[in-house]
Amino acid sequence: EPEVTQTPSHQVTQMGQEVILRCVPISNHLYFYWYRQILGQKVEFLVSFYNNEISEKSEIFDDQFSVERPDGSNFTLKIRSTKLEDSAMYFCASQSPGITQYFGPGTRLTVL
Amino acid sequence: GESVGLHLPTLSVQEGDNSIINCAYSNSASDYFIWYKQESGKGPQFIIDIRSNMDKRQGQRVTVLLNKTVKHLSLQIAATQPGDSAVYFCAESSDNAGNMLTFGGGTRLMVKP
Numbered sequence: 715e716p717e718v719t720q721t722p723s724h725q726v727t728q729m730g731q732e733v734i735l736r737c738v739p740i741s742n743h744l745y746f747y748w749y750r751q752i753l754g755q756k757v758e759f760l761v762s763f764y765n766n767e768i769s770e771k772s773e774i775f776d777d778q779f780s781v782e783r784p785d786g787s788n789f790t791l792k793i794r795s796t797k798l799e800d801s802a803m804y805f806c807a808s809q810s811p812g813i814t815q816y817f818g819p820g821t822r823l824t825v826l
Numbered sequence: 827g828e829s830v831g832l833h834l835p836t837l838s839v840q841e842g843d844n845s846i847i848n849c850a851y852s853n854s855a856s857d858y859f860i861w862y863k864q865e866s867g868k869g870p871q872f873i874i875d876i877r878s879n880m881d882k883r884q885g886q887r888v889t890v891l892l893n894k895t896v897k898h899l900s901l902q903i904a905a906t907q908p909g910d911s912a913v914y915f916c917a918e919s920s921d922n923a924g925n926m927l928t929f930g931g932g933t934r935l936m937v938k939p
Contacts, residue, residue, distance in 0.1 A: 745924045759926040805869050811923040817869035
């Protein structure tokens with residue numbers, strides 16, 4: 715069964731450093747998403763991406779965040795200058811029209 | 827603001843019993859609802875969904891009920907098994923691809939052998 719994959723599984727970084735979280739969505743899906751989950755809290759929407767552009771973003775997704783689909787398979791989330799409060803699980807999801815969103819296993823980001 | 831929320835943070839059931847997990851939503855424009863299961867250290871796993879033109883949908887050992895009058899959603903798990911132990915989230919969206927999901931706070935289901 716096809717699935718969303720994410721790398722790395724755990725990323726540790728120093729405050730102020732840039733990080734790139736990577737996702738490989740399910741191959742025939744057209745819509746891509748990033749969500750985050752701070753420890754013990756609910757999953758929060760960050761951004762959706764379709765047809766090579768952002769279609770929707772939340773208040774969390776400020777100028778420090780960017781997304782890119784550099785080739786036909788990868789979907790990345792970049793945080794330019796990480797803050798302590800960026801520490802969370804980051805989930806990628808993908809979707810095809812008419813079906814629900816399928817989530818990857820997540821990347822745990824720890825900012826020190 | 828609009829939100830999706832859960833009534834019970836923890837539900838403990840005996841193996842073999844039925845489980846019911848509840849969720850309230852406040853956005854009357856919501857027309858698509860999903861239940862996800864999240865095991866420790868893993869991403870949300872799709873369980874079952876329902877659209878607002880239905881009030882009940884059944885899967886394998888799971889049933890989702892939607893009461894639009896009181897904006898309430900429930901997940902019923904029949905013959906609960908230890909492998910069902912996880913956190914369960916409801917999520918809502920409008921029924922169009924590309925729309926964000928709004929998640930509830932989660933209910934932890936603990937199954938006692």
